[in-house]
Amino acid sequence: MKFRVLIFINALAVAITVSCVNYYFKHSWYDLSIAFGVTFISSFVVFYYLIEKYVYSKIKLIYKLIHNLKLGRDLRDALGEGTSADPINDVEKEVQEWAVQKKSEIDVLRGQEKYRREFLSNISHEFKTPLFAIQGYIEAIEDDDLEDLDMTRQFLRKAAKNVDRLSQLIKELDEISKLESGEIPINFTRFKINDLIKEVFESLELKAQKHDIKLVFKQKYDDATWVNADKSKINQVLVNLIDNSFKYGKPGGTTAVSLFQLHDQVLVEITDDGNGIEEKNLPRLFERFYRTDASRSRDIGGSGLGLAIVKHIIEAHEQTISVRSTEGIGSTFSFTLEKIKPQLPFPNIPGLNS
Template sequence: MKLSVLVLITAFAVALSISLVNFHFQNSFYYLAVSFGVSFITSFIVFYYLMEKYIYSKVKLIYKMIHNLKLGKDLKDALGEYVSSDPINDVEQEVKEWAGAKKKEIEILKKQEQFRREFLSNVSHEFKTPLFAIQGYIETLQDCLLDDPEMAAKFLNKAEKNVERLSYLINDLDAISKLESGEVPINFEKFDFVGLAKEVMEGLEDKAKTKNVKLSFKEKYMHPALVNADREKIRQVLINLIQNSIKYGKDPGSTAIKIFELHDQYLIEVTDDGIGIDEKHLPRLFERFYRIDSHRSREVGGTGLGLAIVKHILEAHQQIISVRSTLQIGTTFAFTLEKAG
C-alpha cells in the first residue's frame, strides 16, 4: 500500500472520531463538518510528515540495501538511487525471498557437515585397517624371523599388500583433490573411442576370466567413434567401470560396452548382469568411500574412490554420468563424450 493511501485512511479515521465526539457534545451538523474538515487536513499533514520522515524513509533505505546487496553491490552502491515505488510490499517480498534462500543455505550446510563427518570417519577407517594389519604383521615378524623364516616370509608378503593398499588409497585421494581443484589439466585430443575400449577390454581380459565374466563389444558398435577428450583419463574411466562390473558380477557373467550416437555427443554404456544395486543407494553411489555392503566391498578390494574419480573426470570434461540398476538383473553406467569435429 502506498504512503499517501495509508495516511489518507489514517487521517480519515482520526477526523471521523473527532467529528463524532464534537457532534455528541455540540449536536450540530455544521460543527460536525467543520471539525471533520479541519481534523482531516491537520491529521493528513501531520501523519504524512511523521511517517515520511521517521518510518517510510527508513523502510525505503532498508529496501534499497536489501535489494542492491542481493545483486552483489557493495554498501556504498546499495545506498544509491531509489528503485521502487512501493517499498513496503517490496521489502516483505525481499525478506521472504532472503529467508527462503537462507533456509536452503542452512540445509546445504547441514548436508555438507554430515558429508564431512562421514568422509572423515571413512578416511580414518580406511587408513586404520591396513595400518593395524601392518603393525600386527611386523610384530609377528619380530617374533618368528629367526625361528620360522617361512612364516616370516608369509607375513612380510601380507604386510607388503597392505602397504600397497595404503599407497592406492593415498594416490586416489590425491587424484580426487587435484581434479576438484583443477590442478590436473584435461588434455583434449581427437581419438577413436572404439579403439580405446578394445585396448581396455584386452587389458582386463585375464582378470575377467578369473571371475568367469565375458567382456563383449558388439559388432554393430565396431565402426569408429571419434571423440574429443583426454584419452588417458577416459581410459581410467573405462577401467574403473569395467573392473567394478567384474568385481560385482555373477559367475558366470557378462559385461558389454555399447555406443549410441546422439546429436553432438556419444552415449557410452557399460552394462553387466551382476548382482545389481538397490535403488535407495543409487543417489549416493558416486560419493567418496560410499559402500553398499562394506564387508563385501573390502573382500573384493579397492579404495572406495573409483566411482568418485570417474565422476570428477567426466565433470572436468563437462560431461555427465548416470546409473540405473535392478537387483539380481544387472547395472548400467552411462556417460557422454563430445563428438570430434
Template sequence: MKLSVLVLIAALAVGIAIGLVNFYFQQSWYDLMISFGVSFAISYVVFYYLLQKYIYSKIVLIYKLIHNLKLGKDLKDALGEYVSSDPINDVEQEVKEWAGAKKREIDVLKKQEQFRREFLSNVSHEFKTPLFAVQGYIDTLQECMVDDPETANKFLKKAATNVERLSYLINDLDSISKLESGEIPINYQKFDFVLLTKEVMDNLEDSARVRNIKLSFKEKYTSPAYVRADREKIRQVMINLIQNSLKYGRTNGSTAIKIFELHDQYLIEVTDDGIGIEEKHLPRLFERFYRIDTHRSREEGGTGLGLAIVKHILEAHQQIISVRSTLQIGTTFAFTLEKLG
C-alpha cells in the same frame, strides 16, 4: 502500500471520527463539515510528517541495506542510491527471500558438516585397516625372521600388499582432491572412443578370464566414434567401470560395452549380469567410500573411491553419469561424451 495512501486512510479515519462527534453534540451538518475538513487536514500533515521522519525513512534505509547487501556490496555501498517506489512491500519480500536463502544455506552447511564427519570417519577406517595389518605382519616378522624364514616371507608379502593398498588409497584421495579443486586440467582432444575401448578391454582381458567373465563389444562398432574429451581420464573412467563390473559380476557371466549415437553426444553403457544393486543404494553409489557390501568389497580389494573418481572426471567434462540396476539381473552404468564429426 505507499506512504501517501496510508496517511490518507489514517487522516480520513480521524476526520470522520471528529466530524461525527461534533455532529452528535452540535446537530449541525455545517459544523460536521468544518470539523471534518480541519481535522483531516491537520491529521494528514501531522501523520505524514511523523511517518516520513520516524518510520518510512527508516524502512527505506533498511530496504536499501538489505537489497544491496544481497547483491554482495559492502556496508558503505549498501547504503547507496537505490530507491524503491514501494519499500514497505518490497522490504517484506526482501526479508522473506533473504530468510529463505539463509535457511537454504544453513541446510547446505548441515549437510556438509554431516558429510565431513562421515568422510573423516571413513578415511580413518580405511587407513586404519591396512596400517594395523602391516603392524601385525611386521611384529610377526620380527619374531620368525630367523627361525621360520618361509613364514616370514609369507607375512612380508602380505605387508607389501597392504602398503600397496595404502598407496592406492592416497593416490585416489589425491586425484579426487585435485579434480574438485580444478588442479588437474582437462586436456581436450579428438580421439576415437571405439579404439580406446578396445585398448581397455585388452588390458583387462586377464582379469576377466580369472573371473570367467566375457567382455563383449559388438562387431558393429567397427567405424570410429570420435569424441572431444581428455583421453587418459576417459580411459580411467572405462577401467574403473569395467573393473567394477568384473568385481560384482556373475561367474561365467558377461560385461557388455555399448555405444549409442545421440544428436550431439555419444551415450556409452557398461552393463553386467551380476548380483545387481538395491534401489535404496543407487542415490549414494558415487559417494566416496560408500560400500554396499562392506565385507565383499574389502575382500575384492579397491579403495572405495573408483566410482567417485568416475563421477568427478565426467563432471569436469560437463557430462553426466547414471546407473540403473535390478537385483540378480545386473547393473548398467551410462555416461555421455561430446560427439565430433
C-alpha cells in the same frame, strides 16, 4: 500501499469519526465541516511526522540493509543506493525471499556437514585398516626375532601389500583433489572409441577369465566412432567401470559395452548382469568411499574411490554420467562423450597439385 496513501486513509478515518461525534452533539453542518477540516489536516500532519520518524524511517533502513547485503557492495554501487518508492511492501518481499534463501543455504550446509562427518569417518577407517595390519605384522616379526624365516617373508609380503594399498589410496585422493581444482588438465585429442574399447578389453581379458565373466562389445570394431576427449582418462573410466562390473558381477555372467549415436554426442554404456544395486543407494553411488554393502566391499577390495574418480573425469570433460540398476538383474553405467566427424584424407586428384 504507498506511504502517503496510508497516512491519508488514517487521517480521513480520524476526521470522519471526530466530525460524526461533533455533529451528534451540536447538529450543525457548519461545525461538522470545520471539525472535519481541522481534524483531517492535523491528523495528517501528526501521523506523517510520527510514522515517518518512528516507523517508516526504520523500515526504510532495514530495507536498505537487506537490499545492500543481498546485492553486495560492487553491484549496489553500480545500481545506485537501491531505494524504493514503497519499501514497506518491498521489505516484506525481501525478507520472505531472504528467509527462503537462508533456509535453503542452511539445508545445504547441514547436508555438507553430514557428508563431511561421513567422509572423515570413512577415510579414517580406510587408513586404519592397512596401518593396523602393517603394525601387527611388524610386531609379530619382532616377537619372533627372525627365527622363522618363512613366516617373516610371508608377513613382510602382507605388510608390503598393505603399504601398496595405502599408496594407492593416497594417490587416488590426490587425483580427485586435483581433478576438482582443475590442476589436472584435460588433453583433448581425436580418437576412435572403438579402438580404445578393444584395447581395454585386451588388457582386462585375464581378469575377466579369473572372474568367469565374458566381455562383449555390441558394435563392430571396424565401424569407427570418433570422439574428442582425453584418451588416457577415458581409458581409466572404462577400466574402472568394467573392473567394477567384475567385482559385483556373477560367475558365468557378461559385461557388455554399447555405443549409441546421439546428435552431437556418443553415449557409452557398460552393462552387467550381476546382482544389481538397491534403488536407495543409486543417488550416492558416486560419492567418495560410499559402499552399498560395506562388509562385502571390504572383502573384494578397492578403496571406494573408483566411481568418484570416474565422475570427476567425465564432468571435467563437461559431459554427464549416470547409473540405472535393478536388483537381481544387473546395472548399467552410461556416460557421454563429444562426437566428431571423422577426418577424411584429402583426395589425390591428378594434375591438381602439379
